[in-house]
Amino acid sequence: MKEYDILGEKVKVTVDRPLGTYHPRHKTIFYTVNYGYVEGIIAGDGAEQDAYILGIDVPVESFTGKVIAVVHRLDDVEDKWVVVPEDFILKEEDIRKAVNFQEQFFTTEYYCLYK
Numbered sequence: 001m002k003e004y005d006i007l008g009e010k011v012k013v014t015v016d017r018p019l020g021t022y023h024p025r026h027k028t029i030f031y032t033v034n035y036g037y038v039e040g041i042i043a044g045d046g047a048e049q050d051a052y053i054l055g056i057d058v059p060v061e062s063f064t065g066k067v068i069a070v071v072h073r074l075d076d077v078e079d080k081w082v083v084v085p086e087d088f089i090l091k092e093e094d095i096r097k098a099v100n101f102q103e104q105f106f107t108t109e110y111y112c113l114y115k
């Protein structure tokens with residue numbers, strides 16, 4: 001599967017870093033969005049696929065939504081998926097702003113469902 005083949009697909013994200021929390025190892029990274037993983041999908045780092053959840057403004061434990069973007073890290077072994085509610089539309093510029101709190105440390109390319 002190419003990294004962009006997932007665009008438009010529905011996935012369930014288990015949240016292990018809810019909105020409003022800090023990264024467990026990097027205490028200066030504050031999560032302004034819910035962040036978690038898609039169980040059963042193994043990413044480039046050998047762990048389950050990480051995902052940002054956008055369009056939900058309260059902490060959640062899990063979320064099922066649509067993948068609208070893949071954040072491809074050029075200087076890391078893993079990519080991140082961006083998951084939103086079914087009818088939610090975000091363009092690349094808005095996605096970049098929303099995930100910059102963490103992606104600012106990487107060189108990235110974005111594959112987006114909506115340009």
